[in-house]
Amino acid sequence: MSTISPFRVEIPQADLDDLQARLRLTRFADEIPGADQGVGVERVKRLVAHWRESFDWRAVEATLNAHPQFTTEIDGQNIHFLHVRSDNPDALALILTHGWPGSIAEYLRAIEPLSRHFHLVIPSLPGYGFSGPTRELGWNNLRIAKAWAELMARLGYERYGAVGNDAGSMVSPEIGRIDPEHVVGVHVTQLFSFPSGDPAEFAELSEEEQAGLAVLDWFWKEKGAFNVLQSQQPQTLAHAITDSPAGLIGWLAQLLDDDLDDDFVVTHAAIYWFTGTAASALRLYWENARAEHPKEPTTVPTALAMGEGDFKSIRRFADRDHARIVSWKTLPAPARGHYTAHTATQALTSDVIAFFQSL
Numbered sequence: 132m133s134t135i136s137p138f139r140v141e142i143p144q145a146d147l148d149d150l151q152a153r154l155r156l157t158r159f160a161d162e163i164p165g166a167d168q169g170v171g172v173e174r175v176k177r178l179v180a181h182w183r184e185s186f187d188w189r190a191v192e193a194t195l196n197a198h199p200q201f202t203t204e205i206d207g208q209n210i211h212f213l214h215v216r217s218d219n220p221d222a223l224a225l226i227l228t229h230g231w232p233g234s235i236a237e238y239l240r241a242i243e244p245l246s247r248h249f250h251l252v253i254p255s256l257p258g259y260g261f262s263g264p265t266r267e268l269g270w271n272n273l274r275i276a277k278a279w280a281e282l283m284a285r286l287g288y289e290r291y292g293a294v295g296n297d298a299g300s301m302v303s304p305e306i307g308r309i310d311p312e313h314v315v316g317v318h319v320t321q322l323f324s325f326p327s328g329d330p331a332e333f334a335e336l337s338e339e340e341q342a343g344l345a346v347l348d349w350f351w352k353e354k355g356a357f358n359v360l361q362s363q364q365p366q367t368l369a370h371a372i373t374d375s376p377a378g379l380i381g382w383l384a385q386l387l388d389d390d391l392d393d394d395f396v397v398t399h400a401a402i403y404w405f406t407g408t409a410a411s412a413l414r415l416y417w418e419n420a421r422a423e424h425p426k427e428p429t430t431v432p433t434a435l436a437m438g439e440g441d442f443k444s445i446r447r448f449a450d451r452d453h454a455r456i457v458s459w460k461t462l463p464a465p466a467r468g469h470y471t472a473h474t475a476t477q478a479l480t481s482d483v484i485a486f487f488q489s490l
Contacts, residue, residue, distance in 0.1 A: 133285055138200040138211060140192045140261065142405045147188060150376055150404065154183045157377040169356075174389060175381045181393045182380065182400070191398055194239060202261075203285065205278045208270065211261035212254035214286065215246045223315065223487060224250040224288040226279055226306070230297020231412055232383040233470065234260045234402045236395070237296060241472045244480040249292075249487070254282065256298065258411035260402045265411050271418040272298070273425075276305035280313070289313060292487050296320045296472060298415060304453065307431035316432040316490045318483050320471060321441065322456075324448035332447065343443035350442075357385060361416035369410030376400065379409050388468060395473055434458035434486040436479060438471040458486055 157179055162172050198213045213235060216222075225245065229237045235253050245251055257275060258265035279302065283291050292315050295303030300319035307314040325347075326332050336344070351358075360368055372379040380400040387396045403409040433456045435444055449456060462482065466475030 133203070135201050135203045135285065138202045138261065140195045140200070142188065142192065146405055151183060153376050154179055157375075159377070170381050170384045174384060175377060178380050178384065178393060178396060178400075179377050182376070182397045186394060186397045186401070188401055188405075191236075191401065195235075198242065200261075203282070205281050205285075206274070208257045208266060208278070209263050210254055210257065210278065210282060211263075212252055212282065213242075215242055215251040215253075217246050217248065217250050219248075222249050224252060224283065224286075224291040225294050225483075225487070226252045226254070226283055226291060226303075228254065228275075228279070228293070228295040228299030228302045229256065229259075230295075230299050231259075231415060232386055232399055232403075233297060234399050236398045236402065236473075237470055238472050240476040241480050244476065245483065248484050250288070252283065252286065252288075252291075254279065256302075256412075256415065258414055259408050260406050262408075263406060263411075264408055265414060269418065270415065271422040272301045272305050272415075273309070273422065275302050276309050279306050280310040283310075283313070290315055292490075293317045294319070294483055297469065301419075304429045304433065305425075307433070308425060308429045311431050314431050316434065316487060317429070318434045318436065318486050320436055320438060320469075320479070322433075322435050322444040322449040322453065323442070324445065324452045326448060327451070336447075340445050340447065343445045346443045347445075354385070357382075358416060361413045362420035363417070365410070365413035365417050369413060372409045373407070376404050379404060386469070390468065391470065391474070395470070428452050428454040430454050432457045432490055434482070435460070436471075436482040437461045438469060438475065439464065439467045441467070441469045441471075458482075 159172055159176060198215050200213050202209055202211050227238050229235055235255050238253050242251060255262040257270045290313060293303035293306040300321040301323055303317045303319055307317045372382050383400055433453045437444060439461055446459060462471060462475060462478045466478040468474055471479040
């Protein structure tokens with residue numbers, strides 16, 4: 132089952148017409164002004180109006196189809212990916228992995244600057260976008276990493292690097308863990324390392340580390356509901372966001388911040404909607420909550436490039452989980468937020484290029 136088939140995005144017009152009808156009939160929620168109980172009604176109304184009146188899905192299709200796309204089956208799962216070759220035939224290859232509530236669209240702006248230096252493989256996670264829904268249980272970070280290693284081998288890459296954001300920042304180090312003889316390095320925008328519970332880990336915390344812990348504490352107490360629900364009962368939520376595009380975009384918008392452009396937000400929602408993967412994408416949280424976590428640190432060279440205002444990685448915990456962190460930085464202003472490949476393309480891609488050229 133190693134066949135690699137060309138792929139194009141071609142959503143039937145009937146699906147676009149159905150979406151328009153559903154958006155037109157949206158029944159918006161009420162809210163108590165100023166209560167700050169989640170994504171507000173006015174933002175959802177704005178996004179729905181943009182989706183109905185201004186958003187051009189065919190333009191998104193054209194952008195995606197401007198890049199070579201393929202599908203292949205790995206471990207029983209359909210995998211979709213972009214494969215953009217550098218003009219330099221001897222260039223290093225990179226595999227770039229997105230997360231939730233993102234998609235391959237996270238990396239569209241990064242393709243041109245990175246492909247000057249690297250061959251690029253940008254897959255849709257199993258259960259996400261054009262990979263289609265997962266067909267069975269078990270697709271956690273480790274299984275995805277194994278599939279990505281197989282994908283790179285299938286494409287003929289004996290040396291490659293792994294780049295990731297969000298879930299991709301968890302999958303990419305796992306690729307280095309399971310395929311160290313081929314992975315030259317890992318570059319991520321977050322290192323999700325948390326306190327183990329050992330009181331000794333909290334001894335002599337620096338002010339910066341204490342501030343980072345405070346941010347993490349606030350996030351899990353005030354914005355962690357998505358993680359709890361998706362880790363425990365993703366199917367309960369799935370009925371709503373599979374049936375209602377307004378419900379889908381309202382749910383995704385909690386982690387697609389208000390300072391992102393509406394086209395970027397709606398693009399992700401549209402990809403989930405048209406591919407029928409709003410439900411299956413949630414399952415990754417359920418799977419990872421039940422997976423056995425590695426006990427030994429990763430050993431390949433690792434680089435972290437955080438966006439200001441994003442998840443605050445804490446060095447002492449990261450050093451416990453990753454033995455060879457060789458670059459640790461916050462991207463220079465104005466690079467902010469969770470989706471720096473889109474919002475701060477030059478800053479992020481420059482860091483990726485410098486890191487892999489240094490290896």
